Amino acid sequence: MNAVIRTEHLVKRFGRVTALDRLDLEVARGETHGFLGPNGAGKSTAIRVLLGMLRSDEGRAELFGADPWKDAAELHRRLAYVPGDVALWPGLTGGETIDLLGRLRGGVDKRRRDELLERFDLDPRKKGRSYSKGNRQKVALVAAFAADVELLLLDEPTSGLDPLMGAVFNECVKEAAAAGRTVLLSSHIMSEVEALCDRVSIIRKGAIVETGTLAEMRHLSRSRVRATLKTPARGLEDHEGVHDLRVDGLDVECNVDAGALDDVLARLAAAGVAGLVCEPASLEQIFMRFYGDELAAKGVQEGNGS
Secondary structure: OOEEEEEEEEEEEEOOEEEEEEEEEEEEOOOEEEEEOOOOOOHHHHHHHHOOOOOOOEEEEEEOOEOOOOOHHHHHOOEEEEOOOOOOOOOOEHHHHHHHHHHHOOOEOHHHHHHHHHHOOOOOOOEHHHOOHHHHHHHHHHHHHHEOOOEEEEEOOOOOOOHHHHHHHHHHHHHHHHOOOEEEEEEOOHHHHHHHOOEEEEEEOOEEEEEEOHHHHHHHOOEEEEEEEOOOOOOOOOOOOEEEEEEEOOEEEEEEOHHHHHHHHHHHHHHOEEEEEEEOOOHHHHHHHHHHHHHHHOOOOOOOOO
């Protein structure tokens, strides 16, 4: 794999707290990679190490094969970074800020800049001190997407954006990917990651617990099966691969382990199928595989929106 980002056994401690615990992360050139985990999992700490803002205690971190701590100035010309809470120079206008950030990276495509200002509905004439949180995010996003860079490091970038602007952001990420740029998208919004990313890494307590494409990771969770049958199905009640079975006359609904799906569908077919819906595991269900115990400890039920 031609990796733009690589960490090996990366460790970062803050006193007695281990924020990164032997983190292994790899992002290929031209890939849009989702970095998924709740607040406090270590996503932002990892990105700050990659930016050269923090020095790791153990392990290795590389951007384009270089050390981000030693070569930060050169590497920053090749990347754009958008944090989850953008701070602007209060006396500069949004447009001046975008142009200043662009000059640090060798210039801004003015046509692209103006197009992005319109798409994000941002008035560049206002001073930084007058912008809302959402508009501060827009300034950083316009600067990032207008820059001629190879890598976008996006750390909770849609924080403060409304759904319409979130859709514009999604379009811009897809355009960046189509242009061959590499994107690391750190988020706890699973639908955003699922819609945009080629691969996903799930981080828990500072370590990667699973990585791969969504298709590769679906073996970690169960498919939802709903069927209307012609005759009652047999053998589902005691099937070890069937969970949360509900039967209402000839209507059957259950969750099925990936390894048991063939057998369960064969049993349904034997009963005669009048209607069938089989939904693969979503990224949210896969995520819950690793964080469900923590939510249960806090009294939060899966799917209740908490």
